[in-house]
Amino acid sequence: MRIGIFDSGIGGISTLLACLRHLPDAHYLFYGDSAHAPYGDKSPAQVRQWTEEAYAWFISAGVDAVVLACNTATSAAVAPLRERADVPIIGIEPAIRKALTDHPQGGILLLATSITVSGGKLRDLLDRLENGQERVRPLACSGLAEIIETQDTDWRARARHYLQLRVQPARTADIGVVVLGCTHYCWINDLINDTLGGDIAVVDGNDGVARQLCRRLGVVPIGTDTAPPLPRHARISLHFTADNGVKSRLARQLLAASGVSVDTQPDLPHARACSDPGSAGR
Ligand code: DGL
Numbered sequence: 001m002r003i004g005i006f007d008s009g010i011g012g013i014s015t016l017l018a019c020l021r022h023l024p025d026a027h028y029l030f031y032g033d034s035a036h037a038p039y040g041d042k043s044p045a046q047v048r049q050w051t052e053e054a055y056a057w058f059i060s061a062g063v064d065a066v067v068l069a070c071n072t073a074t075s076a077a078v079a080p081l082r083e084r085a086d087v088p089i090i091g092i093e094p095a096i097r098k099a100l101t102d103h104p105q106g107g108i109l110l111l112a113t114s115i116t117v118s119g120g121k122l123r124d125l126l127d128r129l130e131n132g133q134e135r136v137r138p139l140a141c142s143g144l145a146e147i148i149e150t151q152d153t154d155w156r157a158r159a160r161h162y163l164q165l166r167v168q169p170a171r172t173a174d175i176g177v178v179v180l181g182c183t184h185y186c187w188i189n190d191l192i193n194d195t196l197g198g199d200i201a202v203v204d205g206n207d208g209v210a211r212q213l214c215r216r217l218g219v220v221p222i223g224t225d226t227a228p229p230l231p232r233h234a235r236i237s238l239h240f241t242a243d244n245g246v247k248s249r250l251a252r253q254l255l256a257a258s259g260v261s262v263d264t265q266p267d268l269p270h271a272r273a274c275s276d277p278g279s280a281g282r
Pocket of ligand 1: 007008009011012037038039040041069070071072073113116145146181182183184
């Protein structure tokens with residue numbers, strides 16, 4: 001079984017990890033659109049076009065399902081894409097429903113990109129959920145995904161500084177939970193906890209996406225509440241649209257930090273040439 005995972009960059013690796021817990025034997029094709037990242041401050045029309053290009057790449061590589069491991073791309077593109085999709089498309093959206101259910105009192109701080117915060121998809125979701133508009137406080141974190149994506153020597157210090165400056169002031173006394181509405185933010189879970197106070201719960205939508213992927217593929221998800229363990233080896237083909245070598249190495253390091261080593265895969269059939277020719281699919 002082949003599964004396509006798509007993001008602008010390394011945020012989607014956190015979603016890939018969640019999928020690996022439930023479907024450890026699948027062959028994953030990861031597509032990171034580093035040539036156009038970050039997506040959050042671009043126009044929804046541009047993000048839609050790049051998501052469609054990624055989808056076409058996945059189809060040419062013969063996937064059985066595509067996961068949009070990017071809240072921004074889901075917000076901008078999932079609806080038009082699904083209208084003419086040949087395989088199931090699973091989008092990620094902020095885990096607000098879970099936050100509202102698990103924390104029946106108080107405010108919910110939602111951190112996401114500008115496109116996600118201003119998009120109609122979020123507005124509709126908040127309208128649909130009981131007390132959604134009243135309890136959820138969306139905060140656009142422009143530039144934060146960019147800091148995380150660099151993974152350079154001082155990126156964590158810069159992310160901490162960003163959180164202190166921009167996010168900390170938005171934490172009012174009644175807020176007990178933070179929803180991560182961008183997959184990149186999953187890599188700073190601990191910093192968010194630290195900056196906003198250890199008593200705050202932090203939730204993301206990755207496990208929900210992995211379970212939905214299972215359902216769409218006719219596989220029963222493992223367990224109900226607890227996440228199954230990660231496999232030690234995984235079949236993953238990494239493809240980034242710019243700096244493929246550097247980005248793929250980074251992705252492998254992030255996976256290794258979670259105890260997952262990437263088994264070498266043969267080159268993908270029909271994989272389209274990218275900005276770093278010859279490196280696609282490895
Ligand atoms: N990781 C993405 C998301 O979940 C996009 C971040 C970006 O490129 O701005 O929204």
